[in-house]
Amino acid sequence: MQIATRDRFEPLCRAISSVFDQDYDNFEIIVLDDASEASDICDRLRSKFDDPRLRCFRNTEWSGVSAVRSRMMDLGDGEVYCSIDDDGAFAHASCLSRIVDAFLADPKLGLLAGKIKDYRDGQERLLLPFGKRDLMRSPELPEGRHRVSYFLAGCYAIRRSVVEKCGAYRPEMMYGEEELDISYRVIAAGYDIVYEPEIVAYHWPEPSAFKMDQPRSEIYFQIKNRFHLAYAYLPARFIPSYIAVWLVRYLVTCLRRGLVSDYLVGVKDGVLGMRRGPRQTLGNDAVTYLRSNYGRLWY
Known part of the structure; x- marks a missing residue:
């Protein structure tokens, strides 16, 4: 436990x-x-x-x-x-x-x-x-x-x-x-x-345990990590729509919260991270599993 x-x-x-x-x-x-x-x-x-x-x-x-x-x-x-x-x-x-x-x-x-x-x-x-x-x-x-x-x-x-x-x-x-x-x-x-x-x-949600004196907010990591997920796992045909949909959603959130700087840096670091990390592309069996069991691939 x-x-x-x-x-x-x-x-x-x-x-x-x-x-x-x-x-x-x-x-x-x-x-x-x-x-x-x-x-x-x-x-x-x-x-x-x-x-x-x-x-x-x-x-x-x-x-x-x-x-x-x-x-x-x-x-x-x-x-x-x-x-x-x-x-x-x-x-x-x-x-x-x-x-x-x-x-x-x-x-x-x-x-x-x-x-x-x-x-x-x-x-x-x-x-x-x-x-x-x-x-x-x-x-x-x-x-x-x-x-x-x-x-x-x-x-x-x-x-x-x-x-x-x-x-x-x-x-x-x-x-x-x-x-x-x-x-x-x-x-x-x-x-x-x-x-x-x-x-x-x-x-019973308590205030976030995220350490608030960090140089970047939680949403910075969420944006950066979406790039990692797309590049590391998704077959190439799904990556453009996946990135586009999530970038639009995060942009709306960041505009509302005044976190445009975190958005821009998250995108930049996400793209740079894609170049550095290895790809572990999901095979046909895994893609079939996702499609059959409430998974998403296009976004």
Whole structure:
């Protein structure tokens, strides 16, 4: 069990409590504090929970969400890596046992995506690995078990052997689209990503853990990382429309937020990054999987 955190001690304790309340108890909890302002987070956790299954580590310098998630995988010892957000919690006591049973039952299952009930602004909404168009066509999708093409990191589990084969999160991505990056690699390796609606996590959004004194905003990394995804994985015929659609969407957002400089630098660095990085183009089987399981290729 892995939980990344930064400056969210009380919500973190709620998340950890929901893990200890599970009806499956053969787990360890890896907490990685990404340079919280308070340096005693781990000591306070050990004092509060006093359970050897809880292991806490601290980064002395902020490293970003991708690097934190990757490091937690290196620190974990289990056969399945499971994660929820520090401002979330499992919704019921059988989430972990359902995760374990799912992986035992299906050797082709590489990554399991849960249902996230988000309570932003006091309203419940579902965070799901389906596009808006898919949900409009099939409103019943959230209630069924389906193969899907990506996941949301607020509630998911992945086999350790899949990480060893496909690689963990890319630290250089820092923030944004890191789930899609690892999803492409899981699918390309021949594994399934499955959405399981009976595995549910709540999410009460806290202020962003992104370190605000960085020279660039979150959206800079999102723009740059979209170029990486297009160049690294997509067959050539999909790249122009993919880049064009996302650049228009990000431009609108940046104009509204007054982040035109971040937009321009993100585009520049994204293009330069395409020249440096290797291509791992998705093969025909992976493209077919995406088309058949709620994935997108043109945007």
